[in-house]
Amino acid sequence: MLSSTGAELKTEVHMELRDIEIFLTLAEELHFGRTAERLHVSQARISQAVNHQERRLGGVLFDRANRRQVRLTPLGRQLRDDLRPVYAGLRDSLERARLAAQGVTHLLRVGMLPINTYDLRPLWDAFRARHAEWRLQFRHAPFVDPFAGLRRGEVDVLVTWLPVEEPDLTVGPTLFTETRVLAVSTGHELTRCPSISLEVVGDFQHVDVKSVPSYWYDSYVPPHTRTGRLIERGPAVRSLEEVFTLTSLGEVVTLFPRHMTRYWVRPDITYLPVRDMSALPYAMVWRTEAETPPIRALAQTARDMGPWTPQG
Numbered sequence: 441m442l443s444s445t446g447a448e449l450k451t452e453v454h455m456e457l458r459d460i461e462i463f464l465t466l467a468e469e470l471h472f473g474r475t476a477e478r479l480h481v482s483q484a485r486i487s488q489a490v491n492h493q494e495r496r497l498g499g500v501l502f503d504r505a506n507r508r509q510v511r512l513t514p515l516g517r518q519l520r521d522d523l524r525p526v527y528a529g530l531r532d533s534l535e536r537a538r539l540a541a542q543g544v545t546h547l548l549r550v551g552m553l554p555i556n557t558y559d560l561r562p563l564w565d566a567f568r569a570r571h572a573e574w575r576l577q578f579r580h581a582p583f584v585d586p587f588a589g590l591r592r593g594e595v596d597v598l599v600t601w602l603p604v605e606e607p608d609l610t611v612g613p614t615l616f617t618e619t620r621v622l623a624v625s626t627g628h629e630l631t632r633c634p635s636i637s638l639e640v641v642g643d644f645q646h647v648d649v650k651s652v653p654s655y656w657y658d659s660y661v662p663p664h665t666r667t668g669r670l671i672e673r674g675p676a677v678r679s680l681e682e683v684f685t686l687t688s689l690g691e692v693v694t695l696f697p698r699h700m701t702r703y704w705v706r707p708d709i710t711y712l713p714v715r716d717m718s719a720l721p722y723a724m725v726w727r728t729e730a731e732t733p734p735i736r737a738l739a740q741t742a743r744d745m746g747p748w749t750p751q752g
Contacts, residue, residue: 460527462489463501467520468582470510474679528594535577546574548734551581551595554722556699560599560615560748567741574734584678585651590727596735601697602721603659610731612724612739616748618697619719621711625690628710635713639665644693647683648673660720661695684709697722698750 466475466486476483494501501516512520535547557564557578564576581589581598587606589595597612604611622641624630630640642665649657664670674692677683686692688708697720701711724742726735 457527457530459489459493460523462486463493464520464523464527466490466502466510467512467516470512470678472510474681524592528592546732546734547577548574548597548738549577549579549595550738551579551589551598553581553583553586553598553600554697554699555580555703556616559699559750563615563742563745563748566745567738570741571734571737574737582679583649583652586656587725590725590730593730596726596730596732597738598725599722600725601656601660602723603655604723604725605655606653608728609725610728612726613742614721614723614747615742616750617719617721618699618750620714620717621696621698621701622714623684623687623694623696623700623709623711625688626708626710628690628693630693630712631710633712635715637716638662638714639667639669641665641693641695641714642669642671645672645674645691647686647692647694648676650676662717666716 462475462479462481462485465479466472469475469478472483472486476486479486490502497515497519499515500513501519503511503513505511532547567574567576579589579595581595581600586600587598587604587609590598590609599615602611602614622630622636630636630644633640646661661673662671675686677686683692683694684704684706687694688706695714695717696711698713724739
């Protein structure tokens with residue numbers, strides 16, 4: 441049984457770990473509301489944690505001139521860069537210990553850029569049947585700086601659209617290929633059309649995404665129509681929610697893979713088939729020097745099964 445001092449110490453350490461998680465999440469989202477939603481806590485809890493950290497450090501971590509959208513200070517950027525690998529390593533160590541107690545010898549972390557994890561369940565189930573001693577863990581992968589999670593060691597495999605032309609990354613088997621749809625605000629003039637062409641897509645502004653390879657984003661949103669007209673890119677976004685907000689307001693239109701019509705249904709968004717765009721392939725990618733037997737086994741399972749084919 442813990443003494444009162446031991447119990448207090450245990451509580452303090454636990455709170456500090458949680459505060460570190462809050463800090464790192466806010467450093468990624470740069471938005472109090474999204475951070476609170478992601479961590480399932482109140483915005484007041486986020487503020488409390490940040491204030492506590494700043495008092496202990498004696499410096500400001502975030503510029504809060506805009507209360508909702510914040511920016512990291514130089515001190516905040518330094519702390520973020522120092523804490524990321526430490527926190528990730530501690531979290532992974534605890535998870536490995538928990539799994540080892542269950543007889544699981546390796547945890548394979550899969551980052552998903554697409555949101556159709558359920559569609560690929562036959563692949564995940566086949567891998568588990570072949571390798572019961574290994575465990576799969578799925579994580580959302582942000583489209584901003586998409587390969588950072590691999591390079592920081594936060595995920596082992598990334599499912600992403602192609603092409604990927606990074607010298608330190610290996611491109612594995614294609615998992616699926618999907619046709620394209622255009623998301624527009626409900627009531628948009630294009631909703632009168634049963635389908636649209638890429639030439640029409642070029643009549644409207646799209647979002648822009650910074651901190652991504654230009655060739656990679658160009659494969660998702662072509663820079664030109666088939667006749668060579670420029671497809672305009674407007675406001676820069678950092679999250680899917682920002683994309684949907686701008687789209688629902690009619691400020692932009694947004695190209696997506698077709699599975700979004702099933703996984704992200706909203707009353708303020710209408711999806712229209714794009715009839716003359718090439719289908720978008722998604723594949724497994726991993727850091728070449730970090731390749732492990734579980735990664736090779738998952739890739740081999742995917743090759744044996746072949747690409748998943750969307751229905752309908």
